Amino acid sequence: MxxxxxxxxxxxxxxxxxxxxxxxxxxxxxxxxxxxxxxxxxxxxxxxxxxxxxxxxxxxxxxxxxxxxxxxxxxxxxxxxxxxxxxxxxxxxxxxxxxxxxxxxxxxxxxxxxxxxxxxxxxxxxxxxxxxxxxxxxxxxxxxxxxxxxxxxxxxxxxxxxxxxxxxxxxxxxxxxxxxxxxxxxxxxxxxxxxxxxxxxxxxxxxxxxxxxxxxxxxxxxxPADMLEMNRLVLDGMEQGTEGEADASSELVGRVRIEAGARILNSRIVGPAVIGPGTLVENSYVGPYTSIAENCRIVDSEIEFSIVLGDSRLTGTGRVQRSLIGRNVTVTPAPRVPACVRLILGDDSRVEFT
Incomplete structure (x- = not known):
């Protein structure tokens, strides 16, 4: 056959x-x-x-x-x-x-x-x-x-x-x-x-x-939705293991796999999750059903139920969920700009701001 x-x-x-x-x-x-x-x-x-x-x-x-x-x-x-x-x-x-x-x-x-x-x-x-x-x-x-x-x-x-x-x-x-x-x-x-x-x-x-x-x-x-669901199922059956490095100020909870060369610094990883080889997770939270591939940088950020492909960076982000992030992607906060309102008001108008 x-x-x-x-x-x-x-x-x-x-x-x-x-x-x-x-x-x-x-x-x-x-x-x-x-x-x-x-x-x-x-x-x-x-x-x-x-x-x-x-x-x-x-x-x-x-x-x-x-x-x-x-x-x-x-x-x-x-x-x-x-x-x-x-x-x-x-x-x-x-x-x-x-x-x-x-x-x-x-x-x-x-x-x-x-x-x-x-x-x-x-x-x-x-x-x-x-x-x-x-x-x-x-x-x-x-x-x-x-x-x-x-x-x-x-x-x-x-x-x-x-x-x-x-x-x-x-x-x-x-x-x-x-x-x-x-x-x-x-x-x-x-x-x-x-x-x-x-x-x-x-x-x-x-x-x-x-x-x-x-x-x-x-x-x-x-x-993407089906990719994330398959990721969830595969991670549910994954065996945990730490071949990389997790420092004393980090917490690994549940089935977490840290691949060789990965470093976890002052971070919390809640499984099931996998961190790929050569990846750095620092001052961050990685939640359940998340796969982070090789040579990524997750710094001052939070992510869960997501897939991150190789050589990508998340820096200073809020909580990222249900996301599929490609290779060599950079995710950062948008620059803050002064808040303003543009008004074109006719005669006898009344406007109230909170």
């Missing part, structure tokens, strides 16, 4: 971060989202991985290499444009051959991983196995309409009027029959080959398309 990891999307919902960094490489708990995907695939016992790449191919290649660090053999599959998930399967045909495979979106995260699902697919081997989960706004996802007992009746891609609240999770298990489906469909109104159309083609034919509803945590980390 192989894996097909999709890492060619442009990440428009995460701009401005994705102007300079592929969305799959934006760190969560100081580790790129794509690394969690590759580690999950390796834990499931899959070793051959094809990564579909687009305009950010060079950055993905640099970050992942040949996959050896994950125990994988990685092959890169260029896609000329993000023309849909089914298009990614189409261009990967030669690489996939006649093997079964799992298609895993490179910005998705599933708590507990896919190892059990892989084992189930290998044992039962339907033509297709998809994963579903209930969401509050299904119009943002592929949506499945199911019959009692969980049988899939129909699928829609980002419908304006969803027929259910069951979203299709970005992890799919396929046998080679899917190659017939992606060749049979036409581009949608969005100009893409939709995987939901390919799945519907299989549903309309004599094929065994099964679904599993997952009750655990799943995130498509395509926007």
């Amino acid at each position: 192989k894996a097909l990891v999709l890492s060619g999307g442009s990440g428009t919902r995460l701009r401005p971060f994705t102007h300079t960094t592929p969305k799959q490489l934006v760190p969560v708990a100081n580790k790129p989202v794509l690394y969690y995907v590759l580690e999950d695939i390796a834990r499931a016992g899959i070793t051959d991985v094809g990564i579909v790449v687009g305009e950010t191919a060079d950055e993905i290649r640099k970050a992942v290499g040949n996959g050896e660090r994950f125990g994988l053999r990685v092959t890169y599959l260029p896609q000329e444009a993000p023309l849909g998930l089914a298009h990614a399967v189409l261009i990967a045909r030669d690489y996939l051959g006649d093997d079964d495979f799992v298609m895993y979106l490179g910005d998705n995260f599933v708590a507990g991983g896919i190892a059990g699902l892989v084992e189930r697919f290998r044992h039962e081997r339907p033509d297709v196995q998809i994963m579903l989960t209930r969401v509050s706004d299904p119009s943002c996802f592929g949506v499945a309409e199911t019959a009692p007992g969980g049988r899939v009746i129909s699928l829609q891609e980002k419908p304006a009027f969803p027929r259910s609240d069951m979203a299709v999770v970005g992890i799919y298990f396929f046998t080679p029959v899917v190659h017939k489906a992606v060749r049979a469909i036409s581009p949608s109104a969005r100009g893409e080959l939709e995987i939901t159309d390919a799945l519907q083609w299989l549903l309309d034919g004599p094929y065994d398309v099964r679904s599993t509803t997952i009750a655990g945590y799943w995130k498509d980390t395509g926007n």
